[in-house]
Amino acid sequence: MDPIKVLTANIDKPNSTSIDTYVAGGGYESARKALGMKWEEIIQLVKDSELRGRGGAGFPTGMKWSFVPRNAPRPTYLLCNADEAEPGTFKDRVIIEKDPHLLIEGMIIAAYAIGSNPMAYIYIRGEFHYGAMVLIKALEEARERGFLGKGIFGTNFDFDITVHRGAGAYICGEETGLIESVEGHRGQPRVKPPFPAVVGVFGGPTVVQNVETLACVPHIVRNGADWFKSFGSPKNTGPKLYCVSGKVKKPGVYEFPMGITLKELIYDHCGGISGDRKLKAVIPGGASAPMLKPDEIDLPLNFDAVMKAGSMLGSAGIIVLDETVCIVDAVWRLAKFFAHESCGQCTPCREGTNWMESVLDRLERGEGRKEDADLLLDMADNIGGKSLCALGDAAIGPVISSVKKFRDEYLHHVEHKSCLPGTTRYRRLDMPVGAH
Amino acid sequence: MADLHPDNPYSKERFADPAKRVEFPPEAKKKFEHILTRYPTKEAALLPTLHLVQELWGWISPEAVHYVGELLELSPATVFGVVSFYDMYDQKPVGKYRLRVCTNLSCMVSNAYDIYEHLCERLHVDPHETTKDGRFTVLEVECLGSCGTAPVVQVNNDYHESMSVEKMDALLEKLT
Numbered sequence: 001m002d003p004i005k006v007l008t009a010n011i012d013k014p015n016s017t018s019i020d021t022y023v024a025g026g027g028y029e030s031a032r033k034a035l036g037m038k039w040e041e042i043i044q045l046v047k048d049s050e051l052r053g054r055g056g057a058g059f060p061t062g063m064k065w066s067f068v069p070r071n072a073p074r075p076t077y078l079l080c081n082a083d084e085a086e087p088g089t090f091k092d093r094v095i096i097e098k099d100p101h102l103l104i105e106g107m108i109i110a111a112y113a114i115g116s117n118p119m120a121y122i123y124i125r126g127e128f129h130y131g132a133m134v135l136i137k138a139l140e141e142a143r144e145r146g147f148l149g150k151g152i153f154g155t156n157f158d159f160d161i162t163v164h165r166g167a168g169a170y171i172c173g174e175e176t177g178l179i180e181s182v183e184g185h186r187g188q189p190r191v192k193p194p195f196p197a198v199v200g201v202f203g204g205p206t207v208v209q210n211v212e213t214l215a216c217v218p219h220i221v222r223n224g225a226d227w228f229k230s231f232g233s234p235k236n237t238g239p240k241l242y243c244v245s246g247k248v249k250k251p252g253v254y255e256f257p258m259g260i261t262l263k264e265l266i267y268d269h270c271g272g273i274s275g276d277r278k279l280k281a282v283i284p285g286g287a288s289a290p291m292l293k294p295d296e297i298d299l300p301l302n303f304d305a306v307m308k309a310g311s312m313l314g315s316a317g318i319i320v321l322d323e324t325v326c327i328v329d330a331v332w333r334l335a336k337f338f339a340h341e342s343c344g345q346c347t348p349c350r351e352g353t354n355w356m357e358s359v360l361d362r363l364e365r366g367e368g369r370k371e372d373a374d375l376l377l378d379m380a381d382n383i384g385g386k387s388l389c390a391l392g393d394a395a396i397g398p399v400i401s402s403v404k405k406f407r408d409e410y411l412h413h414v415e416h417k418s419c420l421p422g423t424t425r426y427r428r429l430d431m432p433v434g435a436h
Numbered sequence: 437m438a439d440l441h442p443d444n445p446y447s448k449e450r451f452a453d454p455a456k457r458v459e460f461p462p463e464a465k466k467k468f469e470h471i472l473t474r475y476p477t478k479e480a481a482l483l484p485t486l487h488l489v490q491e492l493w494g495w496i497s498p499e500a501v502h503y504v505g506e507l508l509e510l511s512p513a514t515v516f517g518v519v520s521f522y523d524m525y526d527q528k529p530v531g532k533y534r535l536r537v538c539t540n541l542s543c544m545v546s547n548a549y550d551i552y553e554h555l556c557e558r559l560h561v562d563p564h565e566t567t568k569d570g571r572f573t574v575l576e577v578e579c580l581g582s583c584g585t586a587p588v589v590q591v592n593n594d595y596h597e598s599m600s601v602e603k604m605d606a607l608l609e610k611l612t
Contacts, residue, residue: 075476087540087579119474126487126524127536127580129593162474165487168523170578184482184508186521202476245542245583252584287541287579317583319542333541337578343521427539427549432562 001260003269004231006239007215008255011098017134019141022101028147030218034109035153042113046217048225050237055081055173055210056286056314058303061217064207067197068114074204075117078110079182082124082131082211083166083173086286087337088317091241092211094253096124096131099215100138104161106214108152109221111159114207118158121201123178126167135163170341174389175208176200177343188345189389210315212241232258236302246320247274259305262297266320278323281405285314287334288394290401311401326423327406328413331398332360338395346387352379353395360399363410365429366417373403373410442528445520449528452498452512459503464492468507478508482518486525495526523577531566531573533611536590540579547600548587552576554601558608571611 010016010025022028034042047062068076080103084092095103103122111120124132139161142148150158164182166172172181176190179201200206216238220228229237240258242265245251249271256265262284266272273279279294284301290311292299299309306313321330339353356379362368369375380396387393403410412420419425440447460468471484485508489500496519498512505512519525526534537543537552552563555574559567566573582588585597589604596607 084581085579088542088583089579090581090583093581119476125581126522127577127590130595165484166522167483167487167525168577169521181483182480183477184479184518186518202480243584245586246545251542251586283541319583321545325545330541330545333539333544337540340578426544426547428553431553431556 001256001264004239004255004257006219006231006255007095007102007212007241008099008253010102011094016098017100017138019101019138019145022099023145026222027101027218028105028145030221031105031108031147032153034221035112035155035157039113039115042109042221045225046113046220049216049220049228050225050235051213051216051220051228052236052238052303053210054212054216054240054315056086056288056312058313061209061213064197064209065110065114067195068205068207069198070115072198072205074202076115077201077204077206078107078114078116078120079175079178079201079206079208080107080120080122080161080211080214081173081175081178081208082122082128083170083178084128084211084315085125085170085173086288086315086317087334088243088245088283088286088319089315090243090245091253091316093128093131094241095211095215096128097134100135101142102215102218103135103211104138104142104148106217107161108147108159109217110207110209110214112157114205116159116207117204118160120159120161121164121182122161123164123166123172123182125172126165129165132163132165139163169343170337171343171389171391174391177389178208179206186343188343189391191388232302233300236304240301240316242301242316242318244270244318244320246318247277247322247325248272248320249274259300259302262292262299262301262318265301265318266297270320273320273322275322279320280323280325281321281327281330281402283317283319283321283398285312286317287319287337288312288390288397289314290397291405292401293405311397324422324424326364326419326425327402327409328360328363329419329423329425329427331402332357332364334398335360335395338391342391342395346392348383348386349392349395352383352392355379356383356395356399363413364419364425366413368410368414368417370411370414372414373407376400376403450498452502456499457503458493458497458499460488460492464488479510482508482510482515483522486515486519486522490525495529529566529570532571533591534573534575536575536577536580538578538580538582538586538588538590539576540583542579542583543587546586550601551587551589551599551604555604558605572608 051061052058171177172187177187181187196206335357339357383392442449
């Protein structure tokens with residue numbers, strides 16, 4: 001399969017962030033066209049394209065838009081989720097930093113289709129300071145051209161966008177956590193239902209959409225649903241950005257029609273494993289996704305196929321681990337991440353993630369007990385499905401899959417009080433733990 | 437009562453000193469007024485206002501917490517709750533340069549811990565502490581979204597990608 005350039009069409013152009021470059025390539029014509037259509041037609045078009053949310057859950061976008069009530073007592077909001085914090089994921093940053101107008105145009109169309117009030121927000125993670133500056137400049141350019149503001153494109157549709165910077169909390173990428181954070185609260189997810197489409201930010205119906213999803217929308221409006229469906233397979237359509245990192249020769253963001261196999265991506269396009277070593281495990285969809293072993297990688301990277309293989313495509317953050325990586329060490333690092341990022345609201349997640357980290361740490365320190373592998377599975381069982389949001393479920397993904405697929409390596413840590421020969425532990429064990 | 441560690445929420449450092457009232461200078465006040473126009477509620481302006489405080493004063497002091505509370509009609513407890521929830525808001529003074537080393541999985545397998553440990557050693561600081569000269573604070577952080585160019589170190593707002601111990605040393609020389 002050859003790489004394509006749809007979402008990444010502009011990123012290599014000189015001055016790719018400038019509105020002149022974007023307009024010269026036909027930019028904002030889709031928004032102009034969309035605003036001449038009926039909102040029902042746009043939603044139908046997006047439904048027909050079978051576009052699914054690129055943030056991780058893969059929920060059909062058109063269906064999400066159609067859930068929004070048209071006569072709600074409070075204004076409707078569109079929120080763009082640019083809180084890209086899933087370890088292994090760095091695709092949205094490319095769009096934000098290199099082609100911000102594509103995102104803005106997608107937001108204009110989405111806002112018109114859902115009947116948004118005149119203000120939408122881009123929730124960008126606080127660390128992306130540069131990205132936020134690029135967006136603010138791009139928004140200013142769009143306002144100067146009359147693409148944002150009062151009565152855009154000569155219609156009676158008023159629309160503007162504010163960049164809302166987060167401040168370092170992974171949980172704010174969860175849609176109700178993000179809504180809380182926009183409202184100025186701690187980013188603790190809400191009980192659902194009511195779902196955001198009915199009661200979301202500031203009490204109004206709310207659509208939260210990932211950057212890449214919104215970036216697909218102008219292309220669908222311009223080229224039609226059938227063109228969009230010509231990429232990928234039924235129900236898993238469209239161009240897709242894949243982020244590959246870890247032990248490969250050429251890490252980076254790659255764009256392919258959805259459904260390239262993991263094997264082809266790693267070996268044909270990313271140059272194979274660093275140092276031509278052997279592959280040990282792949283995480284196909286960001287830290288939350290269960291690991292796959294080398295014999296499982298002949299797998300099309302689309303939502304349904306990866307799900308069927310017992311993992312998830314998630315945000316398509318592919319982390320490649322080679323034979324030199326100690327699996328217990330790698331899983332410890334992910335467990336530490338989830339323990340740090342648990343918002344503390346639900347007891348099973350808040351306590352469980354910390355205990356999983358502790359047990360993995362003691363295995364690494366050679367203080368593990370022979371029942372620890374089963375203990376981890378038992379802990380995971382007490383976290384999964386027992387908290388308000390998906391963070392707890394995400395935290396157990398790498399733990400369960402690694403214990404099941406690499407149990408020997410866990411036992412080796414208990415029996416020999418060390419990592420498998422030939423594998424590395426990357427950290428020193430005598431470092432004091434920083435207060436946080 | 438014995439003095440508590442400054443990180444303890446009940447230590448005296450965590451309480452506002454009534455003698456040390458703070459206030460935005462006119463320029464920041466203007467920015468704050470602009471922020472208010474972008475949201476339907478005052479409370480929603482809290483995160484951007486706290487960013488403004490941190491840009492201005494370098495960290496978010498207990499006095500600033502009270503001041504922001506007054507501006508947005510929120511209790512200091514509510515403001516403090518938000519400040520303590522988000523990692524990027526510093527609750528104590530930090531160095532001129534925050535060295536935020538990502539050590540999450542993709543960076544870890546690209547030897548990010550070597551950089552992190554080297555920084556602590558070379559600068560003679562414990563993790564998350566500030567050097568005596570007030571120049572550097574070394575922080576271990578979670579994924580910065582730059583896994584394709586791992587390891588990454590964020591110095592204040594700027595990303596430095598594909599780092600190594602040598603490159604980090606060269607960078608430190610430039611940060612004066």
